[in-house]
Amino acid sequence: MNTSLQRKLLFFFGTTHIHWNAIAVLVVDRLSVSRSRTVGFYTSDPI
Known part of the structure; x- marks a missing residue:
């Protein structure tokens, strides 16, 4: 039982850890x- x-x-903790890792990624x-x-928007700005 124990x-x-x-x-x-x-x-449960293992799957939650993987779940949170995926969310963070x-x-x-x-x-x-x-x-x-x-950055691309600003660098492609003609000004």
């Missing part, structure tokens, strides 16, 4: 894309 509960908790990716788009 080991089963521990295994379930470990699995997506957020960073989106931020870097928007930043490069902004």
